[in-house]
Amino acid sequence: MNAIIDIQGIYKKYKESEFFSVEDVNLQIKKGAFFGLLGPNGAGKTTLISLLCGLIKPTTGKILIEGKNYESFEKQIKQNIGVVPQEYALYPTLSAYENLLYFGSMYGLKGKELKKSIDYYLDYLGLKEHAHRSIQSFSGGMKRRVNLIAGILHNPSILFLDEPTVGVDLQSRLILVDLLKELHKKGTTIIYTSHHLHEVQELCETIAIIDKGKIFALGSSEELMEKTQTTNLEAAFLALTGVNLKEHE
Numbered sequence: 290m291n292a293i294i295d296i297q298g299i300y301k302k303y304k305e306s307e308f309f310s311v312e313d314v315n316l317q318i319k320k321g322a323f324f325g326l327l328g329p330n331g332a333g334k335t336t337l338i339s340l341l342c343g344l345i346k347p348t349t350g351k352i353l354i355e356g357k358n359y360e361s362f363e364k365q366i367k368q369n370i371g372v373v374p375q376e377y378a379l380y381p382t383l384s385a386y387e388n389l390l391y392f393g394s395m396y397g398l399k400g401k402e403l404k405k406s407i408d409y410y411l412d413y414l415g416l417k418e419h420a421h422r423s424i425q426s427f428s429g430g431m432k433r434r435v436n437l438i439a440g441i442l443h444n445p446s447i448l449f450l451d452e453p454t455v456g457v458d459l460q461s462r463l464i465l466v467d468l469l470k471e472l473h474k475k476g477t478t479i480i481y482t483s484h485h486l487h488e489v490q491e492l493c494e495t496i497a498i499i500d501k502g503k504i505f506a507l508g509s510s511e512e513l514m515e516k517t518q519t520t521n522l523e524a525a526f527l528a529l530t531g532v533n534l535k536e537h538e
């Protein structure tokens with residue numbers, strides 16, 4: 290397989306934690322994939338995404354992004370990935386436009402090129418007329434849209450999204466999903482966590498189901514449904530996870 294992300298035997302135990310939040314994960318994700326990470330609260334999705342983005346370091350194990358590791362190639366890897374975190378990374382008192390100028394410049398974009406990209410995405414996501422309002426006056430859905438733009442301005446080849454549609458209204462969700470489809474069509478590899486099973490079923494070609502830090506099912510939604518003799522991903526998810534799924538106590 291032409292793996293753009295290669296995860297080999299990753300374990301992560303946080304300081305002062307008594308258990309592994311990610312445990313023995315081995316996974317290859319191919320270039321151009323739309324890959325979904327699904328799991329209940331506390332399963333380890335954010336931890337795994339944070340490891341892949343180089344925001345935290347594994348306790349043991351190896352992560353290769355486009356064949357490179359973070360120890361030697363952090364700067365190069367970070368130029369090529371986009372990260373859309375669950376928590377807003379935006380400055381509340383700055384306008385959407387000012388926030389995006391700041392994020393774009395962090396990736397070395399400037400001048401006309403940066404402004405063109407900001408204008409394009411603000412327009413695409415229906416925020417053009419709100420561009421100069423402060424973020425603190427935005428609804429949750431509008432903030433999510435700006436948060437997404439901040440992660441894609443530099444045209445990354447891999448995009449990591451941690452629940453990009455959580456807490457947003459239907460309109461915002463549809464626009465966000467539409468943009469993700471568009472990016473995928475252009476060849477961006479997308480790694481995405483979500484609690485919305487319908488959304489994951491619609492978007493993701495491959496889905497990893499994770500609980501208590503371990504991946505215990507992997508496949509397309511069709512494969513997961515076939516394995517569980519169910520007719521939708523929600524039923525497959527419940528059949529696979531059962532009633533015993535609990536967060537770490």
Ligand SMILES: Nc1ncnc2c1ncn2[C@@H]1O[C@H](COP(=O)(O)OP(=O)(O)OP(=O)(O)O)[C@@H](O)[C@H]1O
Nearest residue numbers: 303306310328329330331332333334335336337537
């Ligand atoms: N900084 C930390 N220090 C100690 N434990 C942590 C830390 N961050 C997360 N954990 C623990 O690691 C486990 C996995 O958490 P994580 O946030 O990765 O799960 P998640 O699947 O993203 O959950 P959610 O769906 O609620 O966002 C949980 O038990 C959590 O309490």
